[in-house]
Amino acid sequence: MNDSQRCHPTLSLPDKGQIQLTSQTPLPAHLLAQLETLLSWEVKQTVPLSLMADFKAREDLFQLAKLLQSHNPRLAGNHILIKLRKDQALNGSPPKTEPFQWWEEAQPLDVWLEKMEKESFLFLLQNEAVTFAAQPIYQLDAAHSTAELYGYELLMRPMGLAQRPDQLFALARTMDLHVALDALCRQKAIELSMHCLPGNVKRFINFLPTAIYNPEHCLRETFATIDRLKAPADLFVFEVVETEAVQNICHLQHIFDTCQQHGIQVALDDVCSGHNTLDMLIALQPHYAKLDRSVISHIDTEPHQQRLVSALVDLCATYNITLLAEGIESEEEWRCLKSLGVSLGQGYWLGRPQLLNPA
Known part of the structure; x- marks a missing residue:
């Protein structure tokens, strides 16, 4: 194709x-x-x-x-x-x-x-029939009632289809159309976020590295959308998401470098999930590292998870990487992560995704 x-x-x-x-x-x-x-x-x-x-x-x-x-x-x-x-x-x-x-x-x-x-x-691709939900990301250095909003993660929602986003991307792969779907999602996430979200918060937007086979070419329209909307590039954080292991770190580094040349920050998702290793984190040195939910779940009662996160806090400080905890689902988890020095957090306990309405 x-x-x-x-x-x-x-x-x-x-x-x-x-x-x-x-x-x-x-x-x-x-x-x-x-x-x-x-x-x-x-x-x-x-x-x-x-x-x-x-x-x-x-x-x-x-x-x-x-x-x-x-x-x-x-x-x-x-x-x-x-x-x-x-x-x-x-x-x-x-x-x-x-x-x-x-x-x-x-x-x-x-x-x-x-x-x-x-x-x-x-039909969805032709009619650009995707919308987004925004899940808040908070700074963890204040009481929950006064926690400062830091940004939002934009989560794709297909319109009129029963499939979950992961099922839709799996189908797109079988049709060799994941490149088109990923590009559409980036464009719509940027546009909706500028219409619906506060102007001074970060926007975390997911992308598939396998869909960006040539960063300069594949991201051209994405950068053009940001320019067309006169949006500050540093509002955007492009976040790697991939269900399988990243096969080519050099290619991913090329994507990161291209984004940063245009003023866009980058994030590595699912750190400590098994395939996103500490070696990869050190090699890529993204602006943000997002801890996998498996490390966060019940961390308040699991000393070995606390030791791991504490070590990650120190490592990220060494490389000037901001650590973000995903999937916080209880006050106990939030308090523990805060005490360990994790900078940012998101999860159902802090705020559920809300569908964006551009009206």
């Missing part, structure tokens, strides 16, 4: 047309009622069952897929087939007079649902 295809994927679904669903066995009555409501089908339970309806927008198909997915795999034994037909007058063309022609062969339900999952993701 070339750069243009990565950035401008296209949908293969028709904008409107007809859909036919056939089943060799009866469908559940409550599913039939939902189908009637969704696509105005007049449904009669027959065997074999054959339903046909118009759809006026791709969103109708996505809603149908979502409904059928909610009943899957209970429908697996029904031998359901689905096929689509393009609208004959699509794009203003005159209606065709030849016999009825289906656009595609009938597909089993599982195959069709898998296809629709990918098509709905492409």
Whole structure:
């Protein structure tokens, strides 16, 4: 896939047309009622069952897929087939007079649902249908009631899709579109944060290093967005997130260097999670190091975790790295981290993510 295809994927679904669903066995009555409501089908339970309806927008198909997915795999034994037909007058063309022609062969339900999952993701990319929730980050050197707000982490939320963000990125990888999704998320996070958040707080924005195969090229639009909004570059902290080990530290260092050349700070996520080791922390020397939740959980009752965090506080001070504790879920954890000298914290006890509303 070339750069243009990565950035401008296209949908293969028709904008409107007809859909036919056939089943060799009866469908559940409550599913039939939902189908009637969704696509105005007049449904009669027959065997074999054959339903046909118009759809006026791709969103109708996505809603149908979502409904059928909610009943899957209970429908697996029904031998359901689905096929689509393009609208004959699509794009203003005159209606065709030849016999009825289906656009595609009938597909089993599982195959069709898998296809629709990918098509709905492409629709999300084309329509930039992502928004963000912001979770506050506080300084830990004051009482909880007077803790000073330091910044927010921007957490992506897909609009209209059931997948979690990690599932969406996993799907994007299978389609070689994680580059486009990561770029879209950076752009939207910057734009929403400047519209919705206070002007003087840090914005922590996640990125996948594997999606930035060429930092100068892949980050060009990101830097242009910051310039277009006349936003101070030092408000932004680009945070590495990756579920697997970083394979190429030199490449990650190149990304960090490119960000810093544009005045953007960087953070290493999930420190002490297993693959983000202290050697990597020392080699990269980011502005921020975010402690993995596994180190924070019940730290107030675990002396070995306290010793580890205390050593990390000293190490980060040596390299001028600000330490941030993620996943603080109790007052006891907060008090312990504060006493150990951790500078920043976030977690449900301090504040839950809140959806940003640009209205």
